[in-house]
Amino acid sequence: MMTETIPTESTHSTLVDVLEEEIVLGWLQPRERLVEEDLTRRFGTKRHLVREAIFELERMGLVERVPNKGAVVRSLDPLEVRQVYDVRIALETLAAELIPLPAPPEVTAGLRDIQRRHAAAVDAGDPRAAFHANMAFHNALFAACGNPHLVDLIRQSAKKVHGARSLTAVDPVYLRRACDEHWAMIDALETGDRERLKDLFRDHILPSRDVYLARFGWRK
Amino acid sequence: MMTETIPTESTHSTLVDVLEEEIVLGWLQPRERLVEEDLTRRFGTKRHLVREAIFELERMGLVERVPNKGAVVRSLDPLEVRQVYDVRIALETLAAELIPLPAPPEVTAGLRDIQRRHAAAVDAGDPRAAFHANMAFHNALFAACGNPHLVDLIRQSAKKVHGARSLTAVDPVYLRRACDEHWAMIDALETGDRERLKDLFRDHILPSRDVYLARFGWRK
DNA sequence: GACAACAGGATTGTCAACAATAATGATGAC
DNA sequence: GTCATCATTATTGTTGACAATCCTGTTGTC
Known part of the structure; x- marks a missing residue:
């Protein structure tokens, strides 16, 4: 569990970039959960933006989302x-x-x-x-x-x-x-x-x- | 200006589908504005969903969006x-x-x-x-x-x-x-x-x- | 009359509180 | 002990209100 707070200017796309990076580098492992509020705290931003970032990651195919359940890093078949x-x-x-x-x-x-x-x-x-x-x-x-x-x-x-x-x-x-x-x-x-x-x-x-x-x- | 209210179950993706359809069929012309609240009323839904639909249409390349200004049907170069x-x-x-x-x-x-x-x-x-x-x-x-x-x-x-x-x-x-x-x-x-x-x-x-x-x- | 400053309205962007849903754990019947 | 039922909690989904922004028309000054 990473708890470091990244004070970078947290716009929508920077969140996507950072998460993308962490997935590629293996910081975030497949099947690992992405909880909206956790990420909100971790990036010192608003849940709103984290939500959008997760949606975008889903479209990119990096994250899997089950409605009302949450998002996890996608494990590739x-x-x-x-x-x-x-x-x-x-x-x-x-x-x-x-x-x-x-x-x-x-x-x-x-x-x-x-x-x-x-x-x-x-x-x-x-x-x-x-x-x-x-x-x-x-x-x-x-x-x-x-x-x-x-x-x-x-x-x-x-x-x-x-x-x-x-x-x-x-x-x-x-x-x-x-x-x-x-x-x-x-x-x-x-x-x-x-x-x-x-x-x-x-x-x-x-x-x-x-x-x-x-x-x-x-x-x- | 179309004012008919379509009472269909307005989920996120159906909005995208309907707008996509209207663009292909020429109901919505290039350069025509997409005002969030207008669409909200027209579809009898919430602005929230209209917003997401517009974002998705932008990603698809059908709509052009200028921050703080609004979205228009994209005219293709x-x-x-x-x-x-x-x-x-x-x-x-x-x-x-x-x-x-x-x-x-x-x-x-x-x-x-x-x-x-x-x-x-x-x-x-x-x-x-x-x-x-x-x-x-x-x-x-x-x-x-x-x-x-x-x-x-x-x-x-x-x-x-x-x-x-x-x-x-x-x-x-x-x-x-x-x-x-x-x-x-x-x-x-x-x-x-x-x-x-x-x-x-x-x-x-x-x-x-x-x-x-x-x-x-x-x-x- | 031209132009700058400003006011008003229209529209988008942000937020925090609330509702809905699914997971977890506890309780009790058998 | 096991299973069903219910309460609790964790998390996501939705809403309406508010703030920020941009456009437009107006006024006043020169």
Whole structure:
């Protein structure tokens, strides 16, 4: 039970972000209850806002809500994880096909900036900062495909399996590997090697899926 | 200004459904305001629920909301319409590749049932019923691909451009054409002609896009 | 007449108290 | 001892009232 009060300005979306972060990092475990009043006290905010945040987390697929009963962190069914990853691969492959290659210098420059922050966070052993920098990297990366709606669907799909990433999102081995792959992506963007880019996209997200399935069952 | 009071049981999602319907059918025009208290009276419900419904419509992309100002029916930018349709085609093509062919008889039987209702509504000149039967048809159709998450993304993308369909969703010519195409899809499912199925999917959704773009600009 | 300041109304945003519901534990009959 | 019944508590769901905000029209000043 965490009782620390976070005095940050508690708007609706920051609550969502913080809870999302805690789920990805494993602070909040599957099946753990989310009691509205507890969270209200913990964040020093109003129940009203906590309620909305929980509704949003439910829509994102991170939280399960039973009417009149409450909300718990969703435990992901392995089959569902597999299905979401299938779609993610398809979407990201599509994005890879749409990105103009070689990518313009300002794009790769921006990615380098973000990736430097990402690498620094990983080196510093700060999973929270690494998580955020990682999200920023992927957002900027896929934005290069020029279709904001596609980017949105990719982001949504990624969030849906956030809960499955608590195993790899705090593991230095996987974090470093992700760093290497990010640099490789930037390289592929610059050299204009589309096939390599597609392969990198696919191989980049599969580890988190496989670790999760290895841990929670390969059934079906 | 519609002042009829609809005494239907006004739960959160029914409000969303009704408003969604009115946007697709063109009852609510782009740029038209959605005032919370007006809707509260009109539906004989509580402002609380209307508020949530508006938030959900905003997430769906059907409504635009400016803080402290209010919500209006969103007018779709042609570029955005084009982008969403691009993604829709990609997603539906992917679904077409995943559907096992020939489709099992219970699937096509279910589709036939729905499509009979759809055709009846079109013949009766009831755009509202046609709209709902049409949605049901597509849901059942794509569900056959076996990946609920993909189905969800397809549905979401379709909703995002609902506003662009008010031109074709009430036009008997387009409604009949859609009917024919639905029957053709069932046929392709039964004969197992995957390429034809993909072509049908694509050609089925393009008219609504093209009519919208012809009306509101091909720029870019 | 143009413009700034202000007042009034319309609308959204926030809140805290209350009601409804489900879980938990206690009591008593057999 | 076990089961059904009821009271208690914990938690969510709803409501109406109030506060904050933004738009509009008006007044007064130059």
